[in-house]
Amino acid sequence: MKKKKNTFTVIRDLTTGYRKMGVFILVVMVLAAFTEALGLGMVLPVLSHLMNPEVPQTGAMGALDKVLTFFPAEYRVELQLGILLAAFWLKNILAAALRGLNAHFTFKLREIWSSQLLFRYLRLEYAQALESKQGVLLQNAIAEPLRVAKSFIIFLNLLAKLILGVAIAAVLLVVDWKVTLVLTFVAFTSFLLINKVLYTYSLRFGRKRLAIDQQANFIGMESLGSIKEVKALGLEKRYRNLLTEQLVLSRKIFTKFSILNHMPENLIEVLAVTSVVGIIFFVQYTGIYDVGNMLAKMGFFIIAGQKMFSCVSFVLAQRMKFAATIPGMFLIHDVIFHPQEMEDLSSGESFQSMEQGIKLEHVGFSYRTGAPVLQDFSMEIPVNKMTAVIGPSGAGKSTIADLLLGLYHPQEGRITVDGRSLSDYSLNSWRKKVGYVGQEPVIFNASVRENILAGKPGASEEEMIQAARIARIHDFVLTLPQGYDTVVGDKGAKLSGGQRQRVVIARVMIRDPELFIFDEATSALDKETEAEITAAMEDLAGRRTLVVIAHRLSTIKKADHVYDLSEA
Numbered sequence: 001m002k003k004k005k006n007t008f009t010v011i012r013d014l015t016t017g018y019r020k021m022g023v024f025i026l027v028v029m030v031l032a033a034f035t036e037a038l039g040l041g042m043v044l045p046v047l048s049h050l051m052n053p054e055v056p057q058t059g060a061m062g063a064l065d066k067v068l069t070f071f072p073a074e075y076r077v078e079l080q081l082g083i084l085l086a087a088f089w090l091k092n093i094l095a096a097a098l099r100g101l102n103a104h105f106t107f108k109l110r111e112i113w114s115s116q117l118l119f120r121y122l123r124l125e126y127a128q129a130l131e132s133k134q135g136v137l138l139q140n141a142i143a144e145p146l147r148v149a150k151s152f153i154i155f156l157n158l159l160a161k162l163i164l165g166v167a168i169a170a171v172l173l174v175v176d177w178k179v180t181l182v183l184t185f186v187a188f189t190s191f192l193l194i195n196k197v198l199y200t201y202s203l204r205f206g207r208k209r210l211a212i213d214q215q216a217n218f219i220g221m222e223s224l225g226s227i228k229e230v231k232a233l234g235l236e237k238r239y240r241n242l243l244t245e246q247l248v249l250s251r252k253i254f255t256k257f258s259i260l261n262h263m264p265e266n267l268i269e270v271l272a273v274t275s276v277v278g279i280i281f282f283v284q285y286t287g288i289y290d291v292g293n294m295l296a297k298m299g300f301f302i303i304a305g306q307k308m309f310s311c312v313s314f315v316l317a318q319r320m321k322f323a324a325t326i327p328g329m330f331l332i333h334d335v336i337f338h339p340q341e342m343e344d345l346s347s348g349e350s351f352q353s354m355e356q357g358i359k360l361e362h363v364g365f366s367y368r369t370g371a372p373v374l375q376d377f378s379m380e381i382p383v384n385k386m387t388a389v390i391g392p393s394g395a396g397k398s399t400i401a402d403l404l405l406g407l408y409h410p411q412e413g414r415i416t417v418d419g420r421s422l423s424d425y426s427l428n429s430w431r432k433k434v435g436y437v438g439q440e441p442v443i444f445n446a447s448v449r450e451n452i453l454a455g456k457p458g459a460s461e462e463e464m465i466q467a468a469r470i471a472r473i474h475d476f477v478l479t480l481p482q483g484y485d486t487v488v489g490d491k492g493a494k495l496s497g498g499q500r501q502r503v504v505i506a507r508v509m510i511r512d513p514e515l516f517i518f519d520e521a522t523s524a525l526d527k528e529t530e531a532e533i534t535a536a537m538e539d540l541a542g543r544r545t546l547v548v549i550a551h552r553l554s555t556i557k558k559a560d561h562v563y564d565l566s567e568a
């Protein structure tokens with residue numbers, strides 16, 4: 001049965017392993033609040049006691065005095081001052097510890113959630129990943145976890161304040177239970193009344209805030225990610241305006257939220273003062289009591305009431321802030337605890353090596369939203385041969401490459417390796433043996449060395465140079481100012497298209513895969529560069545299994561078999 005999800009279960013799941021730390025922080029928060037109250041509360045009584053030692057102390061100081069009678073009278077002042085000092089020291093030590101604990105707790109949770117989210121997004125089924133906006137996923141994985149983790153500290157603060165409020169109420173109960181009950185009743189009902197309205201509003205605000213931030217991030221990422229096209233098409237203003245639209249919305253909802261967030265505080269204060277003034281007026285005009293006498297009695301409760309109401313308004317304000325992050329919290333929880341359509345990389349047998357080759361047997365495949373791309377399609381890819389696939393645009397050539405990579409699975413028929421279904425093997429072990437080079441070379445903004453070694457982290461210098469030689473890029477790299485340590489810019493902007501492609505090929509080479517898939521790896525290149533890359537491919541023929549998808553026949557003139565999809 002599916003577990004019912006509410007805020008409580010979401011918090012519980014997300015803090016698994018860190019709940020004890022949360023409780024510890026709560027205890028420190030409460031202690032810090034009490035030592036602060038004790039320290040501040042002691043200043044005046046201690047001073048007045050020092051000035052008039054004869055006047056007996058009342059309340060807490062009276063109790064303290066009783067304790068101190070066990071000690072010699074001549075040290076009593078020193079003891080009182082000592083306790084006062086200890087309270088302030090402790091309060092400040094706890095405050096410093098709390099800051100450290102809060103930061104550790106917040107960033108630990110953020111660390112866990114952020115890395116899990118990114119990992120899960122990277123492990124999404126390919127089709128699902130293609131449907132998601134990268135900017136949105138980035139916002140979810142990087143910004144939201146920190147916001148939500150911070151709100152957990154808000155939540156703990158809220159609990160600490162509640163505990164303090166209950167403690168104040170308990171003390172007042174001892175002093176005068178009737179007035180305390182009335183005060184508690186008023187505080188509690190005003191909390192309930194305001195809470196319901198503001199909670200619903202905060203949730204709505206939280207949802208809007210999340211959507212706006214996701215959209216803003218998406219706009220930023222899309223525009224910066226395609227800066228060349230943005231410049232070429234003159235889209236700078238369009239993107240600025242799109243972002244501004246979101247920022248305006250953000251400003252509006254945040255302004256409203258800030259006002260409403262402190263509304264309880266203002267409202268309660270105004271209501272409290274109005275009631276006190278009202279009572280005084282009433283008393284004065286009716287003459288039931290002597291105003292001066294009554295005020296003296298009310299003094300204590302005015303202060304106590306103010307403390308309780310400030311507790312209530314603090315709790316309300318913090319609860320609003322907390323509620324506003326609940327949508328983000330649910331989002332993180334959904335991704336971590338209800339992962340959808342994740343790729344299963346490890347189930348299945350570990351693929352070792354290929355002896356005979358691959359077969360596509362009566363494969364039928366269509367994308368979720370489209371007509372069939374492949375129907376009853378069969379093809380053989382013998383080991384250590386070059387098999388070429390040609391055909392018109394949209395015929396399904398790249399789809400074949402994606403099926404071979406295990407990014408998609410045939411809906412009909414099957415793909416076999418040495419007679420066994422590809423789905424028997426774990427994707428992880430299979431992909432280790434496949435080297436894929438696409439039309440768009442993906443280069444990281446790092447050195448040539450790091451770009452090549454990404455294919456096999458920890459590989460030796462010799463392995464790297466060997467791979468670069470096969471990819472026919474080694475001689476060029478040596479001409480770069482810092483050789484292999486030259487940083488190539490965003491998306492390899494400092495390299496030509498052909499050079500980028502060869503760095504990618506070197507990255508694939510260093511993995512030494514059994515099967516190479518070149519998906520139109522040369523179609524964007526000039527004849528000379530194409531010849532270089534084709535030569536690199538041909539070097540592999542006879543030693544490795546190659547699937548070459550091409551437009552130009554020149555790329556595949558040495559192919560052992562050619563499949564023409566226009567005939568399929």
Ligand SMILES: Nc1ncnc2c1ncn2[C@@H]1O[C@H](COP(=O)(O)OP(=O)(O)OP(=O)(O)O)[C@@H](O)[C@H]1O
Nearest residue numbers: 130367369370373392393394395396397398399400
């Ligand atoms: N992710 C996708 N979702 C839906 N339809 C898709 C997707 N990818 C490709 N298609 C559709 O599947 C068909 C085959 O696409 P594919 O990329 O395999 O063709 P291709 O032969 O490689 O074309 P080209 O030579 O232009 O690269 C096309 O009609 C395309 O619109």
